[in-house]
Amino acid sequence: MPLMRNARSFFAPLAIGAPDPVRAIPVTPSRMIHFFDPSNEKLRGKVPDMARSADILLGNLEDAVAADKKEAARAGLVEVGRTADLGGTPLWTRINALESPWALDDLVTLVTEIGDVLDVVMVPKVEGAEDIHYVDRLLAQLEARAGLSRPVLVHAILETAQGVANVEEIANASPRMQGISLGPADLAASRRMKTTRVGGGHPGYRVLADPGDERPSYQQDLWHYTVGRMVDACAAAGIFPYYGPFGDIKDEAGCEAQFRAAYLMGCVGAWSLHPVQIGIAKRVFSPDVEEVRFARRVLEAIPDGSGVHMLDGKMQDDATYKQARVLVDLAELLAKKDPELATAYGLS
Numbered sequence: 001m002p003l004m005r006n007a008r009s010f011f012a013p014l015a016i017g018a019p020d021p022v023r024a025i026p027v028t029p030s031r032m033i034h035f036f037d038p039s040n041e042k043l044r045g046k047v048p049d050m051a052r053s054a055d056i057l058l059g060n061l062e063d064a065v066a067a068d069k070k071e072a073a074r075a076g077l078v079e080v081g082r083t084a085d086l087g088g089t090p091l092w093t094r095i096n097a098l099e100s101p102w103a104l105d106d107l108v109t110l111v112t113e114i115g116d117v118l119d120v121v122m123v124p125k126v127e128g129a130e131d132i133h134y135v136d137r138l139l140a141q142l143e144a145r146a147g148l149s150r151p152v153l154v155h156a157i158l159e160t161a162q163g164v165a166n167v168e169e170i171a172n173a174s175p176r177m178q179g180i181s182l183g184p185a186d187l188a189a190s191r192r193m194k195t196t197r198v199g200g201g202h203p204g205y206r207v208l209a210d211p212g213d214e215r216p217s218y219q220q221d222l223w224h225y226t227v228g229r230m231v232d233a234c235a236a237a238g239i240f241p242y243y244g245p246f247g248d249i250k251d252e253a254g255c256e257a258q259f260r261a262a263y264l265m266g267c268v269g270a271w272s273l274h275p276v277q278i279g280i281a282k283r284v285f286s287p288d289v290e291e292v293r294f295a296r297r298v299l300e301a302i303p304d305g306s307g308v309h310m311l312d313g314k315m316q317d318d319a320t321y322k323q324a325r326v327l328v329d330l331a332e333l334l335a336k337k338d339p340e341l342a343t344a345y346g347l348s
């Protein structure tokens with residue numbers, strides 16, 4: 001694996017005067033990364049509202065922002081970073097692709113002007129560790145020059161076949177790596193998949209039962225394989241996986257089903273492209289009240305996590321204790337942010 005840095009240098013700053021890299025990625029509520037176009041003045045005015053309802057707010061500079069709006073979007077995000085009251089909600093950005101004419105100015109301007117309030121830079125179309133290494137060194141130089149005391153983290157989008165082939169080395173490329181999101185539209189194009197959708201299923205991708213009187217047939221999840229690889233790569237590297245966007249805004253049930261499959265497989269959140277998807281993500285990525293209740297009973301039944309126990313006819317041991325911990329830890333994290341959830345979980 002071309003990681004380049006060895007075990008001793010991995011946590012050394014990459015520029016003189018740059019802040020020390022973080023040892024652990026902060027765990028904060030991140031059920032949805034809410035996308036908005038910072039070139040849109042009306043949307044900039046709604047930032048405080050958006051920040052109240054979303055877990056993470058992301059000013060998008062890449063695709064979906066027209067070429068003649070790129071500079072206005074960058075300037076709009078600087079304005080948001082300098083003036084908007086985000087009430088503690090993390091501010092992220094998605095910069096333009098590294099080969100584009102805008103990426104360098106995106107990084108230089110944003111880190112220089114608002115590096116102290118910018119938590120994470122999402123890098124699109126990452127193909128391998130070398131893309132992360134480039135951003136890593138440049139961020140360190142910019143942080144040192146701006147006198148920042150805390151490093152900006154990096155999030156990669158998995159949206160090329162080469163990126164998927166290199167997902168483990170991407171996840172491990174730098175201590176800045178915060179997480180990875182699936183980019184299903186670019187990935188579909190890169191793989192020559194025959195879909196025109198942004199995420200979600202396809203009626204043609206299904207399994208048919210053997211010939212018989214009836215031949216039930218079910219749609220399968222086109223993204224199962226990639227999400228599985230992404231979740232394992234992230235968990236193994238100590239960073240966080242996210243399902244990306246669901247482009248059919250009107251299909252709320254489809255969005256909910258796709259988000260839920262990703263949640264159950266280990267993703268911590270998804271993207272919201274429209275306000276309606278914030279509510280969907282909140283529902284899906286907050287653990288079910290009954291499951292949390294059961295998980296707490298498991299923890300109470302085996303306080304030290306050892307031995308074997310029966311609960312409602314179900315075997316409990318050290319492994320189920322760990323599963324219960326995942327759910328209860330998440331419930332406790334979300335309850336601190338959301339009083340309604342705290343009440344529902346009995347944690348208020």
Ligand SMILES: CC(C)(COP(=O)(O)OP(=O)(O)OC[C@H]1O[C@@H](n2cnc3c(N)ncnc32)[C@H](O)[C@@H]1OP(=O)(O)O)[C@@H](O)C(=O)NCCC(=O)NCCSC(=O)C[C@](C)(O)C(=O)O
Nearest residue numbers: 035036060063064159183184185186187244245273274275
């Ligand atoms: C889909 C669109 C065009 C529908 O926009 P619309 O105006 O038609 O929707 P609407 O339902 O009519 O809007 C209702 C209200 O919600 C507002 N609104 C609408 N959206 C938002 C928003 N995000 N945040 C905050 N407010 C929003 C909108 O301004 C309006 O407010 P108003 O009633 O006051 O006029 C619009 O929602 C939008 O532009 N969303 C963001 C799209 C985006 O960021 N795309 C890029 C990410 S996906 C991607 O790049 C792929 C990937 C990963 O790279 C890869 O798979 O390869």
Ligand SMILES: [Mg+2]
Nearest residue numbers: 063159183186
């Ligand atoms: Mg894309």
